[in-house]
Amino acid sequence: xxxxxxxxxxxxxxxxxxxxxxxxxxxxxxxxxxxxxxxxxxxxxxxxxxxxxxxxxxxxxxxxxxxxxxxxxxxxxxxxxxxxxxxxxxxxxxxxxxxxxxxxxxxxxxxxxxxxxxxxxxxxxxxxxxxxxxxxxxxxxxxxxxxxxxxxxxxxxxxxxxxxxxxxxxxxxxxxxxxxxxxxxxxxxxxxxxxxxxxxxxxxxxxxxxxxxxxxxxxxxxxxxxxxxxxxxxxxxxxxxxxxxxxxxxxxxxxxxxxxxxxxxxxxxxxxxxxxxxxxxxxxxxxxxxxxxxxxxxxxxxxxxxxxxxxxxxxxxxxxxxxxxxxxxxxxxxxxxxxxxxxxxxxxxxxxxxxxxxxxxxxxxxxxxxxxxxxxxxxxxxxxxxxxxxxxxxxxxxxxxxxxxxxxxxxxxxxxxxxxxxxxxxxxxxxxxxxxxxxxxxxxxxxxxxxxxxxxxxxxxxxxxxxxxxxxxxxxxxxxxxxxxxxxxxxxxxxxxxxxxxxxxxxxxxxxx
Numbered sequence: 001x002x003x004x005x006x007x008x009x010x011x012x013x014x015x016x017x018x019x020x021x022x023x024x025x026x027x028x029x030x031x032x033x034x035x036x037x038x039x040x041x042x043x044x045x046x047x048x049x050x051x052x053x054x055x056x057x058x059x060x061x062x063x064x065x066x067x068x069x070x071x072x073x074x075x076x077x078x079x080x081x082x083x084x085x086x087x088x089x090x091x092x093x094x095x096x097x098x099x100x101x102x103x104x105x106x107x108x109x110x111x112x113x114x115x116x117x118x119x120x121x122x123x124x125x126x127x128x129x130x131x132x133x134x135x136x137x138x139x140x141x142x143x144x145x146x147x148x149x150x151x152x153x154x155x156x157x158x159x160x161x162x163x164x165x166x167x168x169x170x171x172x173x174x175x176x177x178x179x180x181x182x183x184x185x186x187x188x189x190x191x192x193x194x195x196x197x198x199x200x201x202x203x204x205x206x207x208x209x210x211x212x213x214x215x216x217x218x219x220x221x222x223x224x225x226x227x228x229x230x231x232x233x234x235x236x237x238x239x240x241x242x243x244x245x246x247x248x249x250x251x252x253x254x255x256x257x258x259x260x261x262x263x264x265x266x267x268x269x270x271x272x273x274x275x276x277x278x279x280x281x282x283x284x285x286x287x288x289x290x291x292x293x294x295x296x297x298x299x300x301x302x303x304x305x306x307x308x309x310x311x312x313x314x315x316x317x318x319x320x321x322x323x324x325x326x327x328x329x330x331x332x333x334x335x336x337x338x339x340x341x342x343x344x345x346x347x348x349x350x351x352x353x354x355x356x357x358x359x360x361x362x363x364x365x366x367x368x369x370x371x372x373x374x375x376x377x378x379x380x381x382x383x384x385x386x387x388x389x390x391x392x393x394x395x396x397x398x399x400x401x402x403x404x405x406x407x408x409x410x411x412x413x414x415x416x417x418x419x420x421x422x423x424x425x426x427x428x429x430x431x432x433x434x435x436x437x438x439x440x441x442x443x444x445x446x447x448x449x450x451x452x453x454x455x456x457x458x459x460x461x462x463x464x465x466x467x468x469x470x471x472x473x474x475x476x477x478x479x480x481x482x483x484x485x486x487x488x489x490x491x492x493x494x495x496x497x498x499x500x501x502x503x504x505x506x507x508x509x510x511x512x513x
Contacts, residue, residue: 004038005035007034007186007187008039011028011030011184012039012042012043015028016043018184019156023181024156024157025159025179025181025182026156026158026183027164027180027182027183028158028159028161029161029185029186029373030185030186031187031198032162032340033198034187034197035197036161036186037066037067041067041076043158044071044076045076047108047109047130047131052130053108053110053128053129053130053131054109054129054131054132054133055112055129055132056110056133057114057132057134057135057145058111058112058113058136059114059115059136059139061089061287061290062290062294062310064086064090064113065090065093065291066316068080069090069094069097071102071111072094072102077103077104077107077109078102078104078109078110079104079107079109079111081110081111081117082111082116083113086113086287087103090103110127114145118147128152131155131158132157133157133158134158134159134160136160138161138164138333140159140179141166146179149179157180159172162340163332164183164374165332165377166377167220169376170377172375173375178375188368188371189368190368197345198345199344200350200351200352201339201352201354201368202352202353202354203361203366204244204354204355204403205359205396206240206244206247206248208237208240208244208357209237210232211231211232211233211234214227214231215227216228216231216328221330222330222331222334223329223330225327228260228327228328229259229260229262232258232326238266241357242271242274244357245304245322246274248355249322251303252353253297253298253303253322254303254305254322254324255305255322255324256326257323257325257338258307258326259327259328261282263308263326264280264281264306264307268280268306271304271306277301277302278306279305279306281293281305281306281310283309290310293305294317297317299319300319316344318345318346319349320342321342321346321352321353322354322355323342323353323354323355325354325355325360327358328359328360328363329360330363332364335360335363336364340367354367366403397415451473456474457471457474460473479504480504480507484500484502484507487507487511490511490513491510491513494510
């Protein structure tokens, strides 16, 4: 078996210690491109050596092929439960790259598509796994996954995810209805870059002229993709995107992340009309075409692949250098998964390039920002005790469009930013203006004020808050009001001003006294 990197060995050791202590479900977080599959395959190999069954679950063909190839490279025989076309493609890939196949119908290691195995649960008496591994585990709370995982309640569970966070705020903790008992976190992205395990990157936020008059509504906790498509649907926008690609990343293989199939097709056509080799991929694209296109991108035979959702997970094309961010999203998971596609190192890649046309860096921060993960399904920025600055601090150079941590001088081109007075925010001729820390704080204060004034779910939704989150806010307010009433009855000595300032935990403590 292939030797692991030091941080991967440490993660395997920590997972093993949890299992030995009696824990059943472990969620392992490690950044995109850090080698989660290879790390977990080491555990798989240990099970296979002791003749214990392991079930590896995935939800996309790319992940299926990635897992099978990783096992083959480590000499681990494996059995497939998937569509026949996928099985043939996996065997062909192994023959092509390794001269043989490690697919074996009697192997103890089983690699399965969640869509296939859920339909065959009553026809798998031979499958009694001691260990189940759920790839992209941020999806494992869905009903289909639960049905499969609960079919073998005594099996140990290991979830793999770069981003254990969800827009619906579902908890991964078994205590709160989730599937996992503990979390094992890998090293931060900044450390992986410093060690050479991920590529360095540059972020640019070039201006494009969005179609005017498009109102962005919410759907499923995020922006409605139809509205995102509408604001991008103008000939000048295609020219803007292609022009900035030529200026900042010409000749570098790129992946464009688009909001809809129609927008992906239009951007691919626009690139072809400009003389580039481009293709659009989506969930309806034939598997063989998708595999061939990604191979061509990795070999430099395609310039641009435009996509909708399918390439944010499981894509392993280290030569891909540029990410064209064309879908605005409030999903941290979607953002980090997308930019992670171009952070894999490659001998011909000095650094990755992220062209942020829709401002997702301002929403979520840089890819290497220090983040704290937990089982509650939420992500927190790690901050110092005296850090009262806004969560996301970025600045865009108006000269070269590089995005960087706020500073008086652009580190990319040396342009000196003019000093701006607090709250002076304006847009001139569609060009991006810098967003200073003070300006960001003013924006956040205003948003908090408006949110505080909104009393109902509908009023909160009107402020741009997702309906699920709005319901949670109203529920939390009602719960806090009930706690205050209990404190007033139990502790009439507490002044009203102090009572209104108390947090829920403080209110509960006051009741308990």
